[in-house]
Each structure stands twice: as C-alpha cells, then as structure tokens.
Amino acid sequence: MILEPQVVPSEVCCRCEVCCRFPEAGSLLRPYFTDVEIGQAISHGIDPAYFTNRSGCQISVISDHTGDGYLCPAFDPETRHCRIYPVRPLDCQLYPFALMWSDAEDYVLFGWDPKCPFLLVQSGEDLPPFLSDKDPSRLTLPDSLVQQAHSVAGMLESKKTLEYLSTHPRLITAFQPDVVIIKRLNRLTAALLPPQ
Ligand code: SF4
Ligand code: SF4
Incomplete structure (x- = not known):
C-alpha cells in the first residue's frame, strides 16, 4: 500500500533529524510492520531478527553509534535514507x-x-x-x-x-x-x- 503524494517533500526529510530515530530501545513510536510489510522488508535486506513476531510487530531498533539513542535498522545514517523506502510500512508513510x-x-x-x-x-x-x-x-x-x-x-x-x-x-x-x-x-x- 502506497500513500501518495507524500505530505513532506523528500528533500526536507533528508535534512531532518526526527524520523527513524528513537530515544529508547522500547520507544512506542517505533514503526509497526504488518506480516506482509515484514516479508517485504526482509526481502529488501533487513535481518529477520529485528522482527519479534512475523505476523506483525514494531521493529526492534539498534544503538546509534553516531549519537545518542537508537535507529531503525532500515535507516542508513550516512546517506540519511531509508534502505527499504519503496516498501516502507504504512506506519512510516503516514507520518x-x-x-x-x-x-x-x-x-x-x-x-x-x-x-x-x-x-x-x-x-x-x-x-x-x-x-x-x-x-x-x-x-x-x-x-x-x-x-x-x-x-x-x-x-x-x-x-x-x-x-x-x-x-x-x-x-x-x-x-x-x-x-x-x-x-x-x-x-x-x-x-x-x-x-x-
Ligand atoms: S516527516 Fe519526519 S523526517 Fe520528514 S520533516 Fe517530518 S519529522 Fe522530519
Ligand atoms: S522503515 Fe524506513 S522510514 Fe520507517 S523508520 Fe525505518 S528507516 Fe525510517
């Protein structure tokens, strides 16, 4: 499911420090992936270990070695891009x-x-x-x-x-x-x- 058009221009998001980063490992704001979205994320290279329930769950996050807090494992801090952008979950698309x-x-x-x-x-x-x-x-x-x-x-x-x-x-x-x-x-x- 793809929501178009995106409300925030991509170039704005690429300069922003808010999305895809989380203050705690158990943050309630971690994106929720459905079963289908989990399968798509895994087929795009995300380790299945980040999903604790393959029928649907919030993704597990990783320590941000470049700063404080935690990152979504699909986020590339160097390019500031989502590695699974074309199949990012509805939860991320909505924000x-x-x-x-x-x-x-x-x-x-x-x-x-x-x-x-x-x-x-x-x-x-x-x-x-x-x-x-x-x-x-x-x-x-x-x-x-x-x-x-x-x-x-x-x-x-x-x-x-x-x-x-x-x-x-x-x-x-x-x-x-x-x-x-x-x-x-x-x-x-x-x-x-x-x-x-
Ligand atoms: S959608 Fe997220 S990344 Fe884009 S500007 Fe808003 S907070 Fe920043
Ligand atoms: S799936 Fe992509 S857009 Fe969603 S939080 Fe992770 S890196 Fe950000």
Whole structure:
C-alpha cells in the first residue's frame, strides 16, 4: 500500500533529524510492520531478527553509534535514507499524520504530529506544544495541507484500507496528547469496535 503524494517533500526529510530515530530501545513510536510489510522488508535486506513476531510487530531498533539513542535498522545514517523506502510500512508513510485512539478509546482520530518540524513551521509555530505549553487544538495548518490531510483520511476510510486496518488494528496507536486532531474517523471506528 502506497500513500501518495507524500505530505513532506523528500528533500526536507533528508535534512531532518526526527524520523527513524528513537530515544529508547522500547520507544512506542517505533514503526509497526504488518506480516506482509515484514516479508517485504526482509526481502529488501533487513535481518529477520529485528522482527519479534512475523505476523506483525514494531521493529526492534539498534544503538546509534553516531549519537545518542537508537535507529531503525532500515535507516542508513550516512546517506540519511531509508534502505527499504519503496516498501516502507504504512506506519512510516503516514507520518507526520497520525492514526490514534481517543483518550477514552471509544473512537479513532486522525491528526498531525507537531514534532515534525516541517508541519510545525507550516502552522506558524516555533516550538511544539510539549515545549511551549500551547494547547495543540489551537495549531492550524494552511488550507492546502488540510485538504491533503482530508484526502489521506478519505483514503484510510476507503473500503480496501478499512479492511486492511481492521486486520491490523495495531496500526492505530494509543492517544497522543500532543497530536493535533483533524477529524474523527467514524467508519474506521465502526469497523474496529463491536456494536454496543
Ligand atoms: S519529522 Fe517530518 S520533516 Fe522530519 S523526517 Fe519526519 S516527516 Fe520528514
Ligand atoms: S522503515 Fe524506513 S522510514 Fe520507517 S523508520 Fe525505518 S528507516 Fe525510517
């Protein structure tokens, strides 16, 4: 599954220090790979040992010998490129958009992550909410990006993708208070939660 177009230009991501790096080995932000994505990653040279559950799991990360923290084993710190870019998982393709449960876990939300410096700048802010104490709900994106976000949300709720996400509910993360909410995904919620 390939999400097009990519919201952040590739040349911007190549200069950025945020994605593909993690503060802890057990970071909750490590990308989740489905069974198919694990197979594709392995066929593109990633050691199967980085996947603890071949039916779907977050990838195990490695120490960053060039700095602090940890790296995705698919990330090449010298070229700053993903070694499996054409088959990177949906979780990576989605970012800096986010699919997450509401705080009460009663519906699925779609939003954007102001930890992405590109989107943060587009919103006119200098600091992400966790550094500025600003309420994330007060951050806004330009209309063109909002339209792009709604287009991605629409694709996520297309019949084919709803089936895919229903089979891989781990792609919906726990609530992240810093993420700026764009909309509720009612069809996806209905597909994931049994009727009351
Ligand atoms: S944080 Fe944003 S700009 Fe940086 S690599 Fe990720 S998507 Fe690209
Ligand atoms: S799979 Fe590629 S894009 Fe995703 S975290 Fe790893 S290096 Fe980054």
